[in-house]
Amino acid sequence: MPESTRIAEVHVTPILISDPPLLNVQGVHQPYTPRTIVEVVTENGMSGIGETYGDTDYLTIAQAFGPELVGRPLTARNDLFARVAAAAAEVDIARIDNTVVAEGLRGARTEVKLVHSVVSAFEVALLDALGHETGLPVHALLGGKVRDRVEYSGYLFYRWAAHPLPGEPEDDWGAALDPAGVVAQAQRFADRYGFRSFKLKGGAFAPEQEVAAVHALHEAFPDAPLRLDPNGAWSVETSLRVAAELEGVAEYLEDPTAGTEQMARVAARTSLPLATNMCVTALDEVPAAFAADAVQVVLSDHHYWGGLRATQDLAAICRTHGKQLSMHSNTHLGISLAAMTHVAATIPDLDHACDTHRPWQTEDVITAPHTFRDGCVEVTDAPGLGIELDRDSLARLHRRWLDGDVRDRDDAAAMRRVCPEWQAPSFPVW
Ligand SMILES: O=C([O-])C(=O)C[C@H](O)[C@@H](O)C(=O)[O-]
Numbered sequence: 001m002p003e004s005t006r007i008a009e010v011h012v013t014p015i016l017i018s019d020p021p022l023l024n025v026q027g028v029h030q031p032y033t034p035r036t037i038v039e040v041v042t043e044n045g046m047s048g049i050g051e052t053y054g055d056t057d058y059l060t061i062a063q064a065f066g067p068e069l070v071g072r073p074l075t076a077r078n079d080l081f082a083r084v085a086a087a088a089a090e091v092d093i094a095r096i097d098n099t100v101v102a103e104g105l106r107g108a109r110t111e112v113k114l115v116h117s118v119v120s121a122f123e124v125a126l127l128d129a130l131g132h133e134t135g136l137p138v139h140a141l142l143g144g145k146v147r148d149r150v151e152y153s154g155y156l157f158y159r160w161a162a163h164p165l166p167g168e169p170e171d172d173w174g175a176a177l178d179p180a181g182v183v184a185q186a187q188r189f190a191d192r193y194g195f196r197s198f199k200l201k202g203g204a205f206a207p208e209q210e211v212a213a214v215h216a217l218h219e220a221f222p223d224a225p226l227r228l229d230p231n232g233a234w235s236v237e238t239s240l241r242v243a244a245e246l247e248g249v250a251e252y253l254e255d256p257t258a259g260t261e262q263m264a265r266v267a268a269r270t271s272l273p274l275a276t277n278m279c280v281t282a283l284d285e286v287p288a289a290f291a292a293d294a295v296q297v298v299l300s301d302h303h304y305w306g307g308l309r310a311t312q313d314l315a316a317i318c319r320t321h322g323k324q325l326s327m328h329s330n331t332h333l334g335i336s337l338a339a340m341t342h343v344a345a346t347i348p349d350l351d352h353a354c355d356t357h358r359p360w361q362t363e364d365v366i367t368a369p370h371t372f373r374d375g376c377v378e379v380t381d382a383p384g385l386g387i388e389l390d391r392d393s394l395a396r397l398h399r400r401w402l403d404g405d406v407r408d409r410d411d412a413a414a415m416r417r418v419c420p421e422w423q424a425p426s427f428p429v430w
């Protein structure tokens, strides 16, 4: 492939995918959630695909930036951030208010974070296309894999059996609203996918109930590393109480309390490691959090950090500062799972099984969705990401987006359909 191979077409396609009624501190997942699918096509007819958030602001930036890639060299990735940021500056981004919102439960919402998430989809698509042009897998383009399988953890959620209205998407997982329900869900995850570690999304019920669920999981799976993540819902004192009850049971507590300062106060008084995907989610948040030793484990996420190479950079920063690395996940499809798996395969010191929402999704836009064996996804050596876009499925899910009115993830609004008085909580909740 000549270095001058150029991009001939870029397609940015919003879709709505079905999502089960998973509970978190902000509310409950809506029946449908938006994603953005990016495809680049080279002048040689090779295609590359990427995936990111589909909420209005991300989509607006992606749609503004997409056409600018046409005519650019396929190998030009280093200026993506500057170019996407410039595109973002030209459009109206309506909802930047530096508050925590549901579409990611990712700490303060800033323009830089939006830009990173958009960059990630284009970077992955460019790497995928480059892989097809060269015959190399994405992990090789990132320096090569150091493992043949990437381990994921079973991501447990409190959940309702069904969304409230007839005709909304259904699955057969049933409700999980107490420790027995959580253990049954974990058992099904273990039987079906072989997961050997579990994360419970907390913040849905009082901490004592969630601690009881983690103890029940420990009893049922004594060797499994366990995590509990209330997305910052607890006060410092509550976090310390929970930490004391879960020492020796959990491998880490994820964002027990909100913000670097409070996390540091908890970290100073427990030996249980604290992990975050809320207070260290962009480079400018690193110095203060590391100086205060507020976190011991950083959850990478290539959507947050601006792509696969940025994730490798984050790994180097964590290594330098003696921090461990794990991986966060939001609702995502197989394109992102492929990207997560390729980058995870290249990071020597990925210390924990990665999170993934993928087992909760019943739809996808790739022709052969991944399978989990022993909780792991095989690292493919096929060119690019090693996946193929399912164009019929993409068209169907895009049609749903065109016909529907969901444009943003809003877990509080979804909760209000069942509990009209529900408000997004003020923190700490407990
Ligand atoms: O903190 C986390 O792990 C997440 O925010 C992951 C997801 O966003 C999860 O909380 C969700 O979708 O409800």
Ligand SMILES: [Mg+2]
Pocket (backbone or CB within 6 Å): 229, 231, 254, 255, 276, 277, 278, 328
């Ligand atoms: Mg988290």
